[in-house]
Amino acid sequence: MPQRTTPGGSKKKKGRAPKHQNSFAFRHNPKSKKTDKILNSPNVGVCRRCHDKIEWRKKYRKYKPRTQLGKCNLCCGKNIKAAYHTICTECAGGDRAIADMEKRRGGGGVVVVQPAGEKDVESPTTDGEEPTSTDDNDATSNPVDQTAIRRARRRLRVCAMCASEPALSKHSxxxxxxxxxxxxxxxxxxxxxxxxxxxxxxxxxxxxxxxxxxxxxxxxxxxxxxxxxxxxxxxxxxxxxNEDDGSDGGDGEETDSVQLGDVTEEQDNDDDANDPFLQAIGGKDKLLVGEEYQKMLLAQ
Missing domain, CATH: 1.10.287 (Helix Hairpins)
Structure with a gap:
């Protein structure tokens, strides 16, 4: 390997050449079992930003699957199966993780992220204030709303990777x-x-x-x-x-063939008019072929 000399006189080894010059130079090995395993790894239980990060790692084969169970940062149990996750599935839907996420997001009103086809449900809490109501029987007068909020809260999951954003729905x-x-x-x-x-x-x-x-x-x-x-x-x-290919070459080929046919016919007519043999016998009409030529020879 070539070496270069620094101003102090010591020799410094040259670094290796970059493995990939750009994103277009990278190509997966289609017969690699490890590549298939990485591409088929599930990517659920995370927010949009973390989801895109993991997909990028899978695309360029930077993804490293787990060889053993990971430790959860909340319950300290070794029950994390997915790579790059920091909390387990049970803790991601727990009250502790949701409360920590609310604090990181600023402590405002909690907006429960719903999948497609449902409306977001916002809790009535504000910064540093307790929920207040003018009627003490609001909770009992709207049992449907309370049930919807409870079910929405049940579906809420914290991102298992960053633990600071709501996770995407499994039906996203x-x-x-x-x-x-x-x-x-x-x-x-x-x-x-x-x-x-x-x-x-x-x-x-x-x-x-x-x-x-x-x-x-x-x-x-x-x-x-x-x-x-x-x-x-x-x-x-x-x-x-297919339509684009046909529109580019279809009509042009037909016109070219017609033009070429006209040119060849004109050239043939010019050659016949200038042929000395045809001029000697009196033209192309008096040219005898086959049986007519035999009869002419017998008559002579």
């Missing part, structure tokens, strides 16, 4: 066309969490399993819809590409 990849399925899934999940059926009785184990199977079917249908949309988009792109 859904499209606007999937709002009906997402609402049905949320209703079924609420029934399981509440543990009460429509008649007000406690859910049995058989009923819970039935609701879980319904949720799995709805999630599978959502995935199939997404695949169908992706395939449709790919087909439309291919059709647009």
């Amino acid at each position: 990849y859904g499209d606007g066309e999937d709002e009906d399925l997402i609402e049905d899934i949320h209703l079924l999940e609420d029934k399981i969490e509440d543990g009460v059926n429509d008649e007000g009785k406690k859910l049995t184990l058989r009923e819970i399993k039935s609701l879980e199977r319904k949720i799995e079917k709805l999630q599978l249908e959502m995935k199939e819809r997404r695949k169908a949309r992706e395939n449709k988009d790919d087909e439309e792109e291919e059709e647009e590409g």
Whole structure:
């Protein structure tokens, strides 16, 4: 390796060449099992910013999967399976993590982030003030609002990576066309969490399993819809590409062939007029071929 001399006289080793000059120079090895494992690693339970960070690491193979369970910063239990997560799944939905997140965000009113198809629910607290109400029976007069706030609070999760922002919903990849399925899934999940059926009785184990199977079917249908949309988009792109190719070369080739045909016919006519053999026999019309030529020879 070439060495360079510093002003002091000592020799300094030259650093290695950069592995990747730019983002366009990097290419995955398509036959690598490690690459497939990294790309198929789940990326859930984090906020949008952390989600993009992990996706960048996965794209350029900077992602390092865990070889053993990680330690949670809140409960100190070794139960973290995902790489780069700092708190476990149970603590991400706990009151302690949510309170810490509210303090980091400034201690204002808590806005519960909801998935597509639902409205945000804001708690009535303000900076340094206790919740006040003009009527003491507000909590009992609006049981539907209290139930909605409780369910929204139950769905709230703290980012398991930075612990300072709300985590994305697990249905954040859904499209606007999937709002009906997402609402049905949320209703079924609420029934399981509440543990009460429509008649007000406690859910049995058989009923819970039935609701879980319904949720799995709805999630599978959502995935199939997404695949169908992706395939449709790919087909439309291919059709647009074929139309562009046809419009560029179709009409031009036909006009070129017609022009070439006219030019060749004119050249043939000029050659026939200037041919000395045809001029000697009296023109192209008196040229005999086949049986007519044989008859002419026999007559002579």
